[in-house]
Amino acid sequence: MSADDNHLQHEDADQAVVAARLLVTVTGRLRRRLREHQEAGLTPSQTSVLSRLDKHGPSTAAALAAAERVRPQSMGATLGALEEAGMVRRDPDPQDGRRLVVSPSEAGTAWLERRRTEREDWLVSTLRERLDAAQTADVVRALEHLERSVLA
Numbered sequence: 001m002s003a004d005d006n007h008l009q010h011e012d013a014d015q016a017v018v019a020a021r022l023l024v025t026v027t028g029r030l031r032r033r034l035r036e037h038q039e040a041g042l043t044p045s046q047t048s049v050l051s052r053l054d055k056h057g058p059s060t061a062a063a064l065a066a067a068e069r070v071r072p073q074s075m076g077a078t079l080g081a082l083e084e085a086g087m088v089r090r091d092p093d094p095q096d097g098r099r100l101v102v103s104p105s106e107a108g109t110a111w112l113e114r115r116r117t118e119r120e121d122w123l124v125s126t127l128r129e130r131l132d133a134a135q136t137a138d139v140v141r142a143l144e145h146l147e148r149s150v151l152a
Contacts, residue, residue: 033122034122034123041085042082042087042111047115048068049075049078050082050088050104050108050112051112052064052068053102053104054108054109057103058091058103060099060102061075061079061100064079087107087108087111088105089104090102127139
């Protein structure tokens with residue numbers, strides 16, 4: 001095996017370690033910690049649907065079920081709970097009055113904004129407590145690399 005082949009195998013192994021740490025350790029733990037610091041009241045599936053509606057706009061129940069990869073009956077239950085909580089509203093579809101489209105209500109949009117603010121405030125506070133200026137700069141550089149390579 002040549003030195004170049006050995007170097008490439010080592011690089012591949014390093015990249016596999018980085019990928020595993022990002023996927024399992026960093027994102028998994030961060031997701032769990034953020035869940036701990038959010039307003040109670042909605043299940044993860046309800047939060048996902050409400051976030052999808054906020055991000056992508058009004059949708060039919062069938063389209064939401066397909067996007068969330070759940071059965072239409074499950075989506076119906078999720079939407080029913082969100083509607084009962086006042087987080088969404090159903091209106092006639094402007095393209096086809098026989099169908100209904102679901103949109104976040106003012107209360108739903110406000111809940112999402114509070115949730116985002118609470119999560120961001122917690123993360124900012126945690127980073128301030130645990131990282132000095134040089135470490136913060138390292139994180140910023142790492143994020144720039146990730147955004148260019150993975151999220152492009």
